[in-house]
Amino acid sequence: MAEKRSLGKEFSKGIIKENPVLRLVLGTCPTLAVSVSVTNSIGMGVAATLVLVCSNVVISLLRKVIPSKIRIPAYIVVIASFVTIVQMLVKAFVPALNDALGVYLPLIVVNCIILGRAEAFAGKNSVPASFLDGLGMGIGFTFALIVMATVREILGAGTFLEGIDSLTKLFGVTGFTGFKIFSQPVAMLTMAPGGFLVFGLVMAAANKLAERQGKPKAELNGCSACPMAASCALVNKDEACENKGSGSVEKEGSAV
């Protein structure tokens, strides 16, 4: 992230090119859990984006004050504070969403995207750039969630935008409660296995598209993109990591 980029690029990179879910493979837990319905995905995406933008801005403001040795705990405090605020807002204004997201709402604290952006970007860049980076990454996260949820909700539940009125009534629009598309859906897709399956297939499609544009496909950056990578002995020992930068899975497999 050392090279200078225009502010517009900082914003737009998170949406497609460096999509946090489909390209950087971060934040998989909430993606799999929440993408059961489009309404939940929008709610989760907006909540996470809010936390991401606010924490990015605050961390960027404090980047010269926070000593680098204790930066991770300091980032966690900032992020956890904003998560608590968002949690209270959701509980007060959209209780249905609070029930639907359940434990995944407070778990935004440990969403790797947020800590990852704090560590990789906000801790080193100016406030406007961090704001746009957070916004772009948040929109990218929401976009990936909506793509997965669209597949899972239409095929798995036979509905689309079910329960959206719990969100739209915040803006004074009521009455629209989603489409009913068909009545005998593949229920498996809304359950746990469907999450893994659809995520795998969506990622394969994203790889195919990236390949067509001559970009490298998304690899399991589970370790190298992880915010804890610097302090993590696993990465340094290069023992369990799937991939460090360029090496592909097969190459590593044969080398072992």
Next chain:
Amino acid sequence: MTLASIFLTAILTENFILCKFLGICPFLGVSKKLNTAVGMSTAVIFVMALATAVTYPINKYLLEKNGLEYLQTIVFILVIAALVQFVEIVLKKFIPSLYSALGIYLPLITTNCAVLGVVLLNVDNGYGFASSMVNSVGGGVGFMVAMIMFAGVRERLEGCDIPKALKGLPITLVAAALVSLSFQGFAGVVDGIFGH
């Protein structure tokens, strides 16, 4: 629910990885080799049990007593982060053999959503101390079962001829879907055993 049924539910029907999607990062990142999978899951069981033992009294006697439940998220994550650091230092100093086995996994566990998740779920379910501990250890054991099973599946995947777009992560996720599907078969088993 009896303690035994909470334990079995946490392992089989409500498996943290395969049914609740908590702790997917280590599940995908560290399950490639059997020995790292075992090391990581042992560390997770250890930290989950410890985190529950420490956060339960904090929640019960400090937060709930003073009406500060809304601070749960921030307090729990800080306690877990401090706890993991503390355990790391203590192990390094006093039990180097255990440190060399688990130490490298500990920093990763701070941001593992399974640990914060189990603590929050214990509160949400209104479990007492014994139930919380059993649920945490069961959740950790379930994590281990899933990791070990999946490490085996991934070893078999290595030699397969896979379509190019699916290579790497996508096929791993599809394999995880099949393992998860097999765990759906446990639905109702625990209720069947304990008669609910």
